[in-house]
Amino acid sequence: MSRRVGVDLGGTTAKLGLVNEQNEIEKRLVIPTDRTLPFEEIIARLADGIKSLGPVESVGFGVPSCLKPGSGIIIYANNFGWKNKDLRGELQKHLKDTAVYIANDADCAAVGEYFHGAGRGYESMLMLTLGTGVGGSFMFGGRLFLGGNGSGIEPGHIIVREGGEECTCGLRGCLEAYCSATALIREITSSASPLLARLIRENGGKANARILFDAVEAGDEDAQNILDRYLRTLAAGIGSLVTVMRPHIIVIGGGISQAGDRLFKPLSALMPSAVFSYDVIGCADIVPAALGNDAGIIGAACLKDALGA
Amino acid sequence: MSRRVGVDLGGTTAKLGLVNEQNEIEKRLVIPTDRTLPFEEIIARLADGIKSLGPVESVGFGVPSCLKPGSGIIIYANNFGWKNKDLRGELQKHLKDTAVYIANDADCAAVGEYFHGAGRGYESMLMLTLGTGVGGSFMFGGRLFLGGNGSGIEPGHIIVREGGEECTCGLRGCLEAYCSATALIREITSSASPLLARLIRENGGKANARILFDAVEAGDEDAQNILDRYLRTLAAGIGSLVTVMRPHIIVIGGGISQAGDRLFKPLSALMPSAVFSYDVIGCADIVPAALGNDAGIIGAACLKDALGA
Numbered sequence: 001m002s003r004r005v006g007v008d009l010g011g012t013t014a015k016l017g018l019v020n021e022q023n024e025i026e027k028r029l030v031i032p033t034d035r036t037l038p039f040e041e042i043i044a045r046l047a048d049g050i051k052s053l054g055p056v057e058s059v060g061f062g063v064p065s066c067l068k069p070g071s072g073i074i075i076y077a078n079n080f081g082w083k084n085k086d087l088r089g090e091l092q093k094h095l096k097d098t099a100v101y102i103a104n105d106a107d108c109a110a111v112g113e114y115f116h117g118a119g120r121g122y123e124s125m126l127m128l129t130l131g132t133g134v135g136g137s138f139m140f141g142g143r144l145f146l147g148g149n150g151s152g153i154e155p156g157h158i159i160v161r162e163g164g165e166e167c168t169c170g171l172r173g174c175l176e177a178y179c180s181a182t183a184l185i186r187e188i189t190s191s192a193s194p195l196l197a198r199l200i201r202e203n204g205g206k207a208n209a210r211i212l213f214d215a216v217e218a219g220d221e222d223a224q225n226i227l228d229r230y231l232r233t234l235a236a237g238i239g240s241l242v243t244v245m246r247p248h249i250i251v252i253g254g255g256i257s258q259a260g261d262r263l264f265k266p267l268s269a270l271m272p273s274a275v276f277s278y279d280v281i282g283c284a285d286i287v288p289a290a291l292g293n294d295a296g297i298i299g300a301a302c303l304k305d306a307l308g309a
Numbered sequence: 310m311s312r313r314v315g316v317d318l319g320g321t322t323a324k325l326g327l328v329n330e331q332n333e334i335e336k337r338l339v340i341p342t343d344r345t346l347p348f349e350e351i352i353a354r355l356a357d358g359i360k361s362l363g364p365v366e367s368v369g370f371g372v373p374s375c376l377k378p379g380s381g382i383i384i385y386a387n388n389f390g391w392k393n394k395d396l397r398g399e400l401q402k403h404l405k406d407t408a409v410y411i412a413n414d415a416d417c418a419a420v421g422e423y424f425h426g427a428g429r430g431y432e433s434m435l436m437l438t439l440g441t442g443v444g445g446s447f448m449f450g451g452r453l454f455l456g457g458n459g460s461g462i463e464p465g466h467i468i469v470r471e472g473g474e475e476c477t478c479g480l481r482g483c484l485e486a487y488c489s490a491t492a493l494i495r496e497i498t499s500s501a502s503p504l505l506a507r508l509i510r511e512n513g514g515k516a517n518a519r520i521l522f523d524a525v526e527a528g529d530e531d532a533q534n535i536l537d538r539y540l541r542t543l544a545a546g547i548g549s550l551v552t553v554m555r556p557h558i559i560v561i562g563g564g565i566s567q568a569g570d571r572l573f574k575p576l577s578a579l580m581p582s583a584v585f586s587y588d589v590i591g592c593a594d595i596v597p598a599a600l601g602n603d604a605g606i607i608g609a610a611c612l613k614d615a616l617g618a
Contacts, residue, residue: 066589075589097488125501127388138553147555148433148449149593157585162469162542169585236339236482240467244447244553276466276478280375280384284458293608305499 005050006301008105008293011035014046016293018053019073019301023116025294027053030251035080040090047094058099062108063087069083069150072102101303104152105296107144109253109289110137111306112299116245117290118251127289128155128238131254134176135167138225138245144306156180175237181209181255184230188212193222209256216262231267238267239274242283250267253289263290314359315610317414317602320344320388323355326573327362329608333423334603345390349399351389356403359560367408369609371417372396380413380493397503410612416453418562418598420615421608426455426599427577429479433555435549436598438564442477443485447554453615458558465489469545483544484605490518490564493539497521502531513602518565525571540576547576548583551592562598 003026008015010033018027031049033042050059051146065077071090091100103111110119110127119125119139129135136155138145157169162179164173172300177183188207195218199211215223221245239252256263268286272278291298299306312335317324319342327336332528338357342351359368381397419428419436428434428448436502438444445464446452456462465485465526473482474492486492497505497516498550504527508520524532547559565572577595581587600607608615 055350055513055537066586094505103613138457147553148557149448149555151555151590151591152552153555154585155553157552158467159469159545159583160471162545171548171585174585235470236468239480240549241553242461243454243466244550245462246458249458273480274468276463276480276483279377281458281460 001016003054003056004109004301004304005053005056006297006299007046007059007061007107008051008296008300009033009046009061009063010105014049015050015293016046016053016300017297018056019298023298023302025297028269029053039080039082039085041309043087044094045235047091049096056098057305058101059095060108060303061087061090061100061102062105062296062300063102065107067102067104068154069146072100077155080160085115099304099309101300101307102309103144103300103303103307105151106135107137108299108303109135109291109295109303110139110251110299111144111251112291112295112297113251113289114139114299115305116298118287119249122248124247125128125243125249125251126155126238126241126247126284127251128251129235129289130179130183130220130256133182134174135254140244140245141308142305143308155237155241158167158237160233160240167244173304175233178233179230179237184212184256186207187226187230188223191222191226193220195220196223209259214260214261227266231270235270235274236265238286239271239276240282242271243276244275246281247284250284250286251281251289252286257288260288310431312363313610313613314362314365314606315417315475315604315606316355316359316368316370316472317417318355318370318372318610319341319414320373323358324602324606325355325358325362326364326606326610328500330617332607332611339386341617342389346481348391350393352396352399353403356400359404365407367410368400368404369417369612370396370400370411371414371605371609372411373414374415375461376411378455381543382407382464402493404504407557408613410609410616410617410618412453412616413611414613415444416446416455417460417608417612418444418600419448419560419608420453420611421600421606422560422562422598423475423528423608424446424611424614425607426604427547433554433556434558434560435464435547435554436560438598439488439543439565440490440563440599441444441493443473443483443489443546443597444563447556449554449616451614452617458494463572464546467546469542469549484542487542487548488539491534493535493565496535496539497532500531500535502529504529505532518568522571536575538581543578544579544583546579547595548585548592551580551583552585556593557595558593560598561595562604569597
């Protein structure tokens with residue numbers, strides 16, 4: 001009976017998984033989350049799906065939103081247009097005595113990596129996800145670190161260049177403004193390199209990180225410069241976070257992390273110039289995330305432990 | 310018997326205080342710490358001083374050094390030239406059964422402010438000290454936060470301008486490189502403002518933060534520009550720390566904090582442009598430290614609680 005359900009709630013579908021004692025997904029279910037339906041109706045369908053997976057000890061939810069500390073109340077989930085929705089209360093109407101735990105979806109992915117992925121066996125873990133934005137989470141003392149007041153942390157929005165590039169969040173110079181996949185693709189697309197332009201054309205007009213790494217391997221100087229700048233800023237951001245978190249392991253997720261050694265080797269080589277007292281204290285290893293899309297489901301299922309509830 | 314001794318160990322003197330249940334200093338003692346004496350001799354004199362204050366429950370030490378996590382071993386205290394010294398072991402030879410707790414001196418000052426000063430009554434606290442360098446500490450869950458691996462954190466060395474000004478620590482663009490009193494005085498001294506030059510002359514050739522604030526009040530444009538730049542960078546640094554720590558209160562110590570409203574009002578006004586999701590989550594108040602030099606003694610005496618030992 002230590003089976004749990006993890007739910008990774010997205011704007012198009014919710015991915016449900018029945019997770020066993022070994023944190024493996026035993027059964028899966030995908031439920032459309034039609035945002036034109038009322039909140040109550042979507043939750044009712046999700047509850048039916050959860051119940052169909054059998055009796056469980058607890059249910060964990062990863063939601064694309066800020067949450068009111070300790071409440072299970074969604075502050076604003078822009079994918080759904082939900083504002084101030086009592087997700088826990090609504091779920092509990094259907095699930096009665098089953099305990100429900102709720103966290104931000106990016107945090108759930110980090111929890112999954114910590115308990116069952118690249119962070120397994122380490123006491124503390126910093127995770128960054130380099131995707132459309134830069135997400136981040138910190139596992140500390142076996143728990144998800146939500147900051148002093150419990151409102152959650154945003155490592156992607158530390159300021160690495162004061163007064164710099166405008167970020168989607170409205171601030172200037174955030175790590176995300178330089179190190180998201182979006183920012184990197186913008187650099188690649190606007191480059192004058194003929195090789196990069198050709199590789200983009202051959203890829204149907206779409207730029208991505210792989211194209212940049214291919215051009216670097218082919219000796220393209222512009223590509224190398226873009227990568228160098230990207231890595232220096234990423235190293236500065238990770239260095240700042242390491243200086244105030246001192247994690248045992250650093251896990252990088254998101255599309256860019258699939259570059260493997262081409263990313264991780266030069267990035268690791270920059271850390272001595274980005275971490276205070278590197279020569280005395282050093283810096284944790286930087287490794288790729290291991291679970292891919294399953295991290296969110298597994299992490300949601302582990303929320304009881306991660307929240308220390 | 311819940312009296313404790315707190316020791317603030319400096320390169321010239323050690324300040325000892327007998328601290329009562331209300332965290333007030335009841336008796337004081339100053340012991341010269343002649344760095345030409347052997348380590349063992351200095352410790353023996355300190356132990357004699359501690360014993361002269363009467364029977365106590367515990368002794369806390371603030372030392373100007375990194376410490377090996379959980380060990381009481383000084384890694385390197387450059388004021389004394391001590392390397393890999395077992396401070397706890399040496400003290401325990403003299404103090405027998407009295408429990409000894411050891412932490413970094415800047416951390417002790419934060420612990421003092423948290424238990425008895427400006428941070429009193431708040432659940433979590435970020436403290437920054439704007440002095441020769443920029444020190445910083447984080448109180449979380451009632452404890453001194455020493456990072457995932459326990460090696461201590463250095464909020465003054467997060468990178469706020471990647472590739473920027475060289476810091477004394479060897480990195481580039483650290484908060485300390487822009488926001489220490491040293492950095493501010495460098496800016497004041499190198500300014501072309503005739504008023505600043507005159508105020509420095511009138512102060513015996515010494516620049517300080519007060520001179521800058523006086524010139525700003527007199528409407529000096531150069532002084533205003535220096536202050537604006539200083540505050541923007543400080544806000545960016547505090548904003549980054551708030552974004553990953555979410556403290557309930559932010560305490561600023563060091564000489565610059567004595568500027569009062571002239572510092573705290575404009576600094577607070579910049580926080581909406583430095584803290585992620587300020588409009589939803591807000592930012593803790595920024596207030597001056599309250600204990601002055603006593604913070605280190607009181608904090609050292611509170612180490613048992615702060616370290617959760």
